[in-house]
Amino acid sequence: MSIEQDIQQKAFKSPYTKAVVNIMYTNNWLCTLQSDLLKRYDVTLQQYNVLRILRGQHPNPITVCGIIERMLDKMSNASRLVDKLILKDLVIRRECPHDRRQVDVIITDKGLALLAELDNQQSEWETALHKLTPEEALTLSHLLDKLRGSTE
Amino acid sequence: MSIEQDIQQKAFKSPYTKAVVNIMYTNNWLCTLQSDLLKRYDVTLQQYNVLRILRGQHPNPITVCGIIERMLDKMSNASRLVDKLILKDLVIRRECPHDRRQVDVIITDKGLALLAELDNQQSEWETALHKLTPEEALTLSHLLDKLRGSTE
DNA sequence: ACAAATTTAATGTAAAAACATTTGATGTCA
DNA sequence: TGACATCAAATGTTTTTACATTAAATTTGT
Known part of the structure; x- marks a missing residue:
């Protein structure tokens, strides 16, 4: 679902606000996924x-x-x-x-x-992220760098 | 700085791992900025x-x-x-x-x-994010949606 | 060399988060 | 109807976080 649907908000003040909210929302989504996995260990x-x-x-x-x-x-x-x-x-x-x-x-x-064991688990759930192409994943990283002020 | 420099890591296993780490790192960067502002209130x-x-x-x-x-x-x-x-x-x-x-x-x-007052402060620090163009900010949001599996 | 400032890690403490349980209210269905 | 499941919110408890302080070691400046 898009971020608007997920948090049931109609519109954002600016594309920047939207991006910020989306980063926080996605971060939480990722942390929850990862924590659930780690909990078993x-x-x-x-x-x-x-x-x-x-x-x-x-x-x-x-x-x-x-x-x-x-x-x-x-x-x-x-x-x-x-x-x-x-x-x-x-x-x-x-x-x-x-x-x-x-x-x-x-x-x-x-x-x-332990890390070796966790790595396997990690790569398992990371496949869930493959809805993004590798190129898109890199673009995402690059945009985040730029957001933080990376001159790169 | 790019994420590799920021956390002093040489390379990531995959562009996906890199994106995940970068989201978490950026989230923390954003939360710190925002919290510092809110603390005054x-x-x-x-x-x-x-x-x-x-x-x-x-x-x-x-x-x-x-x-x-x-x-x-x-x-x-x-x-x-x-x-x-x-x-x-x-x-x-x-x-x-x-x-x-x-x-x-x-x-x-x-x-x-209070919110009205905070809004002003918010838009102030959000200008710090304008190293991204509005279009790039939207692309960023879109990639995050896709990462989470948004079919849109 | 020596007092003062700085650095590193540990610790004390209060607030917040995570997680489970409880209490009261509503819904379900035999 | 009445027993049972479900749901909403609050509460109890433990762990973690945030923040400040402390203690010991090192560095700096005179």
Whole structure:
């Protein structure tokens, strides 16, 4: 359904307002889909995102600051998110040798294995997005970049 | 910046993954912008969204169920959101005459006045989005609709 | 070298969200 | 009608988020 039907609104003030509302609506749609999937593995969306960031660095460690920088939603409690992941043995925390303020976080084998399993699930539901051609998906990304002010 | 630079990731598995991450990232960017603005008026983003829904119906009432249906992020505590708005005299709650399970919610004059003020602020920051042409904004909306499976 | 400022991560706390349950009202159908 | 299912809204509870503060380590400037 188009965004007007979905939220039962007649018209938007401008194409920009419409785009903003549509981004938020679509984001929620995506988060719900993804969370439902992750729930079965007892991982939250935020935890999943942190795990992916850690895998991106593996086998190198990354500091808590580094995680925050890369997170999709910035927020202050990366520290506590890491706590949760440690409880599940998905990551380990290690004092950073050259700066004792910092803490290195590294994904464990168990964490990597979980991610591998989740990847399969992910690609499964991502097929649901193939109503868009690959070119259209790229155009979408490009428009979002431009919206945020990407000069690219 | 393009999404790769923003989150410091080299490459995405597919244009679809990239689009999904970009939607979430952009959503967060938008929410932060908007929340910062609303904070000055002591209104949360969710409360603002509910107020806009109520204005869309004004002068007709709408039930709590009706609000949930139209909310950008569905969630269970519309009831408590309405509580908060009542405390600020921005809405009133009234028993529904023909079905006593339901509760009608109506925006007050004070609520409408606040929205009018917020609208000005909104259009101010929305100019920040004009790096996109109106046509591009519409294309963006259309691609999002299609992504969600809109047959239009 | 040393006081002051800054940085990093952790923690305390209040508000909000997620999720389940409850309560009261209406609809269904044998 | 009356038992049962369903629905709307509110409420209880736990987890997560937002925001501020703290504590320790490092950097900066004199």
